[in-house]
Amino acid sequence: xxxxxxxxxxxxSYDGKSDVLHGLNFSIQPGKIATIYGSSGCGKSTFLNIxxxxxxxxxxxxxxxxxxxxxxxxxSYNTLRAQEIGFVFQSYHLIDSLSVQENILMPFLYNNLxxxxxxxxxxxxxxxxxxxxxxxxxxxxxxSGGERQRVAIIRAMIKSPSLIIADEPTGNLDDINTSIxxxxxxxxxxxxxAVIVVTHNKQLSFNNADIYTLTNGAxxx
Ligand SMILES: Nc1ncnc2c1ncn2[C@@H]1O[C@H](COP(=O)(O)OP(=O)(O)OP(=O)(O)O)[C@@H](O)[C@H]1O
Ligand SMILES: [Mg+2]
Numbered sequence: 037x038x039x040x041x042x043x044x045x046x047x048x049s050y051d052g053k054s055d056v057l058h059g060l061n062f063s064i065q066p067g068k069i070a071t072i073y074g075s076s077g078c079g080k081s082t083f084l085n086i087x088x089x090x091x092x093x094x095x096x097x098x099x100x101x102x103x104x105x106x107x108x109x110x111x112s113y114n115t116l117r118a119q120e121i122g123f124v125f126q127s128y129h130l131i132d133s134l135s136v137q138e139n140i141l142m143p144f145l146y147n148n149l150x151x152x153x154x155x156x157x158x159x160x161x162x163x164x165x166x167x168x169x170x171x172x173x174x175x176x177x178x179x180s181g182g183e184r185q186r187v188a189i190i191r192a193m194i195k196s197p198s199l200i201i202a203d204e205p206t207g208n209l210d211d212i213n214t215s216i217x218x219x220x221x222x223x224x225x226x227x228x229x230a231v232i233v234v235t236h237n238k239q240l241s242f243n244n245a246d247i248y249t250l251t252n253g254a255x256x257x
Contacts, residue, residue, distance in 0.1 A: 038102065039063040040198055040230045041087065046096035047253075048082055055094070056082050058253030066198065069221065069231045069242045074250035080234040081203055083250065087232060088121055088201045089113045101198070118147035122192025122229075126204035128184045130191075132177040136168065139176055140191045155194065162190045166220060182213030189220045193229075200224055202233045206240065218242065 041064050048057040056079040064070050074080050085091035086098070092107040099105065100120075105113070122143075123129070130139045140159055144151050163169040166186045176184060185205060192200050202221060206214040214237070222242055225231045233240065248255040 038065070039099075040066050040101060042097075042099040043087075044097045046086070046098065047094045048079070048086060048091075049094050055253055057086075057093070060096070060254045062087075062248075062255050064199075064230045064232065064246075066230055067225055067228045069225045069233065069245040070248060071240060071242065071245050072232065072234045072248045072250055072255065073236070073238075074234075078250050079253060080250055083255075084201050084203050084232065084234060087199075088123060089117045115147070118143060118149065119195060120198045122195060122197040122200045124185070124188050124192045124200065124202040124205045126207040128181075128188045130176045130184055130187060133175065135173050135175055136163075136171045136179070136187050137173060139187055140194055143191065143195055149195070158194055158196075159190075162193060165223070166190060166216065181208045182210065182216065185209060185213065185217055186220070189217065193220070193224055196227075197229060200229050200231045202231065204234055204236065206235065206237055214240070 043060065043062040046057055046060040047055050049055045072080055082091065086093050089105065089110055092110060097104065098107065137159060141151065143149065144155065163172055168183065168186050171179060171183060176187060179187070200221065206217050209217065218240055221231050221233060246257065248257060
């Protein structure tokens, strides 16, 4: 099967002198999960931001669905990013003053994607799947951490993206909510989404995940 993402010999330097990422190779196929471990400051978020087309890189090749990414023109990928990539962050990145449903719809409003009845039925279905239906019209500021993270995951999944990028998605959660998040990401993968998860939590166990450690700027299996 063709890789969704293929990265070869990637280097990233912030200061033009030392590389945070150096000679990094990575690929992932649709429906697969990659978990990435590594010490604080080793470059995990940098890697995710590059994969998510939010951050440029210095050298190397990055192919997304076979298209070569020009790292100096990240703005030209705004539509691709909006349609194909869902992000989940440790700190949720939700808008407190808006309701759960308004937050979930943000990717559509922000990127001018069409809001049709399929979108609303997907919201209902995902809210049910995550036992969040009673919160649909509640303000996010009134939710617990675990409930907020479920909203963030629904927001990432609502577009049926080909890739979900999760940066320590269970960092603030207890065991019960951690297992809800794991099941959610697993179910996205089972539906064909590629999932890349950075974590410090060695208990995160997915079926068939490829497990990597980021050390010395590169990913080791
Ligand atoms: N925008 C930036 N400008 C300059 N240096 C940066 C920038 N972002 C990150 N760095 C540096 O790059 C290195 C890697 O940072 P990164 O955030 O990718 O680490 P991380 O592995 O995600 O760490 P953590 O586990 O603590 O989240 C660090 O030394 C950090 O200080
Ligand atoms: Mg980080």
